[in-house]
Amino acid sequence: MNLRTSFTLDRRNGKETAFTPPVHGADRNDWGSAFDIRDLNTLLVFDNVLTYRNTFEDRHNFEGMAGASWTDSKWSESYIHGTHFKDPYIQTLNAANRIAWDNTGTNASEWAIMSMFGRLSYNYDSKYLFTFNVRGDGSSKLHPDHRWGVFPSLSGAWRLSSENFMQDISWVDDLKIRGAGDRRATNPELAITPIYNGTILPANRGLKLGWQTLFHWSPRITFARRTLLGKLPRKPISAWMSPCLITG
Numbered sequence: 001m002n003l004r005t006s007f008t009l010d011r012r013n014g015k016e017t018a019f020t021p022p023v024h025g026a027d028r029n030d031w032g033s034a035f036d037i038r039d040l041n042t043l044l045v046f047d048n049v050l051t052y053r054n055t056f057e058d059r060h061n062f063e064g065m066a067g068a069s070w071t072d073s074k075w076s077e078s079y080i081h082g083t084h085f086k087d088p089y090i091q092t093l094n095a096a097n098r099i100a101w102d103n104t105g106t107n108a109s110e111w112a113i114m115s116m117f118g119r120l121s122y123n124y125d126s127k128y129l130f131t132f133n134v135r136g137d138g139s140s141k142l143h144p145d146h147r148w149g150v151f152p153s154l155s156g157a158w159r160l161s162s163e164n165f166m167q168d169i170s171w172v173d174d175l176k177i178r179g180a181g182d183r184r185a186t187n188p189e190l191a192i193t194p195i196y197n198g199t200i201l202p203a204n205r206g207l208k209l210g211w212q213t214l215f216h217w218s219p220r221i222t223f224a225r226r227t228l229l230g231k232l233p234r235k236p237i238s239a240w241m242s243p244c245l246i247t248g
Contacts, residue, residue, distance in 0.1 A: 002051045010043040021088030032085040034093055035103070039077040046070045059125040066118040076108040102150030112140045129157040137185070142211070149211035174222065181217035 015038050024031035049067035056062070081103040082096025093099075117135035134152040157178040160166055166175065 004047075004049045004051075006045075008043075008045040010041075010045075012039075012041045019091040021091075022085050028199070031083055031097075032061075032088070033081070033083045034085070034096060035079065035081040035090060037077070037079040037092055039075065041075045042073070044070075044072040061123045061126070062122045064119070067116070069115040069117075070112070072112045074110050076106070078106045080104045082158075102244045110140075114138045122157040125162070127159050127162040129155075129159070131155045133182075137211075146211065149185060149213065151183050151185060151213070153180065155180035176222045178220045178222065179217070180220075183213055183215050185211050186215055 007161060015036075017034070017036050019034040020030075020032050025028045047067065047069045051066065052064045054062050080093055081100040082093045082102060083096060084097035085091075086097070110178055115137045117133070119131065119133045121129075121131040123129040132152070132154050134150065136150045138148045138150055140147070155178065157176055159174070159176045161172055161175040166172060
């Protein structure tokens with residue numbers, strides 16, 4: 001059994017300034033301009049994953065995994081633009097005689113996402129393989145009534161090349177039939193991308209945003225054969241179908 005825990009703090013401060021000095025002449029009367037842009041971004045990520053593996057009677061292989069992940073993001077920005085400087089010596093905005101209010105303001109965003117996930121997998125002698133995954137994601141950007149989404153997946157495979165009746169077929173290195181199905185989000189950007197501009201809105205309560213999901217399943221056949229020298233297997237050839245169904 002193995003427990004892995006990680007905590008990440010990513011904090012970034014940005015500052016951008018520019019100054020154009022005033023220039024006066026016979027055919028030019030430029031009073032100069034300057035701007036100051038500052039932003040602060042803080043991202044916290046806390047992950048915990050517990051893994052368990054065991055083998056019974058040399059053929060029954062079992063693995064279980066459970067975990068949780070939390071991400072929190074805060075971002076803010078301020079910007080100001082000024083013109084009409086008396087001279088080129090003082091280049092800070094306190095020396096500007098006019099502030100461009102149409103190019104001055106602030107922006108901010110704040111969001112968080114919590115995820116819980118797990119996996120169970122079993123294979124018998126690497127011949128019959130089954131895996132079940134499930135994860136639940138909750139985003140602060142979605143409406144409280146539709147904040148959580150659950151996304152399961154299931155897959156199974158049969159490695160025919162490991163069966164006794166295939167052992168006499170020397171030109172087949174690996175032959176496997178696999179089927180998988182899952183429910184996935186088609187709009188994950190709503191949960192992880194800042195969408196506020198100017199004002200931090202309280203969880204988009206008026207929009208009633210929710211997860212849009214897609215059901216997807218794909219049968220597949222994987223085939224690989226050895227080279228004529230019988231040393232290295234060629235790249236496997238796969239054939240599959242991927243029908244899907246989109247739901248709200």
